Amino acid sequence: MDNVEPVTVSSASTDVSTLFNLHYARLVRSLTVICGNSEEAADAVQEAFVKAHLKWRKIGTYDDPVGWIRRVAINKVRDGHRSRVRRERIVDRLSTLPNVTSEIPEIDEVAGLLATLPKQQRAVAAMFYVEQMSVLEIAAALEISDGAVKFHLHQAREKLRAHIEAARANEESDR
16 A cells, blocks of 8 residues: 555546546545545535536536535535534524424425425525525526525515414404
């Protein structure tokens, strides 16, 4: 193992499959050290290679496509860490709040509310509220801009608010 030399591959003479075979294990090992979780590291590296494959016409022209893949994987690990930290902070804050309502809507109720929305708004709202994805994660998943995600989320909130207020008004008139 002392005689291992780094393999340099010209981006013009290689493809994503070759880069994957040459660098995947090493990238996973280094990201495992960074994040402390081999599964998270492997997921991040795999996702980075998928993104490289999807954008290979451009990435293939870079002087260091592996560096680009490494940066994407590191960013994915950092995003995951930030999401976990935010989630933990929210859970801590919510656990200190008094229980305002004992009624937690069933998933069927949530699905029913979301079903009243147009397809794109429903997808964005479900990813944001049910899956707790960030705006950037939703944008990547739906392949739309983060501004479009924010717009659809805003529109969904407005429609849901109106729907809930109408339902409350109907309940009060029934009393």
